Amino acid sequence: MKALRFAQFGQPDVLFVDEVPAPSAGADTAIVQVRAASINPSDVKNVGGRMSQTTLPRTPGRDYSGIVIDGPQEWLGVEVWGSGDAGFTYDGTHAEQIAVPVASLCRKPGNLSHEQAAAIGVxxxxxxxxxxxxxxxxxxxxxxxxxxxxxxxxxxxxxxxxxxxxxxxxxxxxxxxxxxxxxxxxxxxxxxxxxxxxxxxxxxxxxxxxxxxxxxxxxxxxxxxxxxxxxxxxxxxxxxxxxxxxxxxxxxxxxSLKRDLTAAARILEDLRAGFEEGSYQAPAIARTYALDDAVAAYRAVDAGTSGRIVLSL
CATH class of the missing domain: 3.40.50.720 (NAD(P)-binding Rossmann-like Domain)
Known part of the structure; x- marks a missing residue:
């Protein structure tokens, strides 16, 4: 599968798209096909070496929306969203697939697109x-x-x-x-x-x-x-x-980095009703980028944008 990677800290230019082994589901983990993943300022800081906990090489990314493709039968095919501490000490969401704890699976609001849902997390x-x-x-x-x-x-x-x-x-x-x-x-x-x-x-x-x-x-x-x-x-x-x-x-x-994927999922579940009933509005999306154009997307976040930058996979 394709994943965004960095093996050294620096400007967004240190990022590159690579072919890496797809993750496998385990007893307590599921695999999500990522359909969209937003880029947060903390992701840019992470690549820039401003997060002391990060280990290399690494796939960045904290927020995602996608579909469960492997794991418990009751979750297969379900559209989910997530956020948390991914992308620092374990691989994050800026990839075609991500392994997540089953306990962190959370149904995304049905009235939102994957891009909208991915823009909400952090x-x-x-x-x-x-x-x-x-x-x-x-x-x-x-x-x-x-x-x-x-x-x-x-x-x-x-x-x-x-x-x-x-x-x-x-x-x-x-x-x-x-x-x-x-x-x-x-x-x-x-x-x-x-x-x-x-x-x-x-x-x-x-x-x-x-x-x-x-x-x-x-x-x-x-x-x-x-x-x-x-x-x-x-x-x-x-x-x-x-x-x-x-x-x-x-x-x-x-x-928010003190909340892992499972802790953040409990918050997203509390938020879901507000989005579905319309009392919460998803952030405006300034632009979507393909994974292959992730360096340009990171540059846009680093420069400052009005609205969210989202990778569409």
Whole structure:
């Protein structure tokens, strides 16, 4: 079978398509024929050597959608989707076939194409971990989301479905169909946020990190929860510790790579109903590429795109 491989770290040019042995099903594993697989920024970082756990040579890729072709009889021919920690210490989804634990098999939403389903994984799993698992958002919460890109946009949809009030924090205060209000990240952000939220947000989800951290801390209402998932432009931050504890604020980190394929499948199963009933919308796909054009696809993600990049197999 064909698989995307890299045997050294570097720019996307180190990637190459190779013929490798097809995986075999075992007592606890199934084989999925991959029909589509998205490329995440973490995949580009992985190829670039920025993920310390990665072993070489390796097939990258965390998200997929496809059809079970070998494994338990009840799963044969079933359309499934998946996400998780593939592509770092074991081969990932940017290949024609992938071996996955039977326990990780999860039916994809029937109303989505394979390309749409493959574009959901990491963004929505990360957002779910932040909004549902870490912050435990309820309909009584006001949730401020800094950055409404892939993960932030997914978080807005999840929080909105729960019934929370959602405020987007973006450059120019751009509105989004899933937010109730928007504030400008380049203006007096804290004052705008406090005015829009009647004194502060009970939850702040910071998808940017680094430069926005101190602002995010100041956005919190009494006993507010701050969720961090990134350190985009700097790893070291500072804040007023006295103000932090007087406000009884809470700070939590979320890393979707701590969820393997099986753990991520449980989240995808919880998400599936929202997509099938239409309260969640799949991310826009900027472009699809053939596996043979994967280097160009990785370059597109590395350069930054509006919308998802998907490999169609």
């Amino acid at each position: 963004n929505f799993v990360t957002a779910w971990c932040a909004i549902v698992e870490a912050a435990q958002v309820t309909n009584a919460d006001t949730v401020a989301i800094i950055g409404l890109g892939g993960v932030g946009g997914a978080a807005a949809q999840i929080a909105r479905r729960i019934g929370a009030t959602v405020i987007g924090v973006t450059r120019g205060a751009r509105m989004n169909p899933y937010v109730d209000a928007a504030v400008d990240s380049l203006g007096d952000t804290v004052a705008q946020l406090r005015a829009a939220s009647d004194g502060g947000a009970s939850v702040v989800f910071d998808t940017v990190g680094g430069s926005m951290f101190e602002t995010a801390v100041k956005m919190l209402a009494l006993r507010g929860r701050l969720i961090e998932i990134s350190a985009t432009d700097r790893r070291q931050v500072s804040f007023d510790l006295a103000d932090f504890y007087h406000n009884e604020s809470r700070l939590m980190g979320v890393d």
